[in-house]
Amino acid sequence: MGSGPNGLVAAIELARAGRRVLLLEAAERFGGGLRSAELTLPGRVHDLGATVMAMALASPAMRGLGLEGRGPGQVEFVHPGVAAAHPLDDRPAVLVHRDAGRTREGLGADGAVWDATAGAAARAGFPLVDLLVKPLGPWRPDPRAFAAAARFGVAAALPATTFARRALRTVEGRAVFAGMAAHSVLDLRSPITTGYGLLLASLAHLVGWPLVKGGSQVLADALVARLRELGGEAVTGHRVRRLDELTGLGAETIVLDVTPRRFLEMAELPARYRRRLERYRYGPGVFKLDWALDGPVPWRDPAVAAAGTVHLGGTLEEIALSEAEVAAGRHSPRPYVLLTQPYAADPTRGGHTLWAYCHVPNGSPVDMTGAIEAQIERYAPGFRDRVLARHAMGPADLEAWNPNLVGGDIGGGLAGLRQFVNRPVWSPAPWRTPLPGVFLCSASTPPGGAVHGMGGWQAARLATRG
Known part of the structure; x- marks a missing residue:
């Protein structure tokens, strides 16, 4: 059923x-x-x-x-030219490529840490993924996979904020990792949020984000x-x-x-x-928006246009604060926004379609349209001028569509x-x-x-x- x-x-x-x-x-x-x-x-x-x-x-x-x-x-x-992008206010966006080497080069001083964590997990390949998505087994004996899982688990158990501040030195490296870890819909000060971030980052290199x-x-x-x-x-x-x-x-x-x-x-x-x-226990909900646009999002950094997924929210500190607010039952005025622009990889969907969501307290009745669009405008001035139509779904709408939500x-x-x-x-x-x-x-x-x-x-x- x-x-x-x-x-x-x-x-x-x-x-x-x-x-x-x-x-x-x-x-x-x-x-x-x-x-x-x-x-x-x-x-x-x-x-x-x-x-x-x-x-x-x-x-x-x-x-x-x-x-x-x-x-x-x-x-x-179909694969976008860039798996994920993380725009920042005062510097170029951070880009996560299918190619781990290109990603490492773009991260500068944090490239070696990225390669030793997300890159290493990607190189461990499907045997490691199989272990991680079968937490209770059954597993085929593979000493190399178990060794890779043990190395992965040492970092994965940490809160994302702890890992980012101990292992990463740059604003860019910490921000892009926070964007990955926030997919967990958890307070980034919580244990195992590093694991979610590293797994998603490694998949970008292993299979892409198609x-x-x-x-x-x-x-x-x-x-x-x-x-x-x-x-x-x-x-x-x-x-x-x-x-x-x-x-x-x-x-x-x-x-x-x-x-x-x-x-x-x-x-x-x-x-x-x-x-x-x-x-x-059920976790926070999401408020989701879909748009029909008359053209691509006018990103301040043109490199973001090639990304299938865009993480909006700024620095590690900003994203961590946003997710902590939601975990405490409050609405962040500057929420972390997860945005997908399918037209970056798929021109068959009838034009420039876009969706994004932010996290909200479970069951929230609050309309977050203004807050989400403000975050997009922050990195893409003039975005609202491109909107032909929008469709909003809050937590109640999502549950009505799918009772599992x-x-x-x-x-x-x-x-x-x-x-x-x-x-x-x-x-x-x-x-x-x-x-x-x-x-x-x-x-x-x-x-x-x-x-x-x-x-x-x-x-x-x-x-x-x-």
């Missing part, structure tokens, strides 16, 4: 194991966080959720599916097509409110791409397990140290529930959010082993 990346991967893996599979999706289109739609003007394709697909290329669950060239839209991953040509919906449709090739059935517009509706269909195995809150509403659960799910939390739950593996409960196999034959596979299970399908892969693996 549920056709986000995890639900789709689970369905495919069960079908590959010879199971007869029925995939049910409440919405009118498949995809969950992989949906695309014309949000602003006719012909302008916007991604409602995920756009940048680094984890889709890196994940062991997705790598084995052979998706490129598949599906109604033919999946093609987009799906034509929109993320193309990837969702290709996954559904793959399921159907394997004999599975997929149905939209079928909302399941209670678990017994599925058991009534005679299902022997049920895999749910839902958050703990939705599972609690659906099923009668043992009291101890129910109490543990009730303690599950509780309070606008796009990560499926707070991603701090306690819930890194205690997700949604501590267990050697947290995808398995106390109900026989019932499994969870959403981003509320390890390894958490992003388009990697690993929650679905783990749930299906357990289901096929009995």
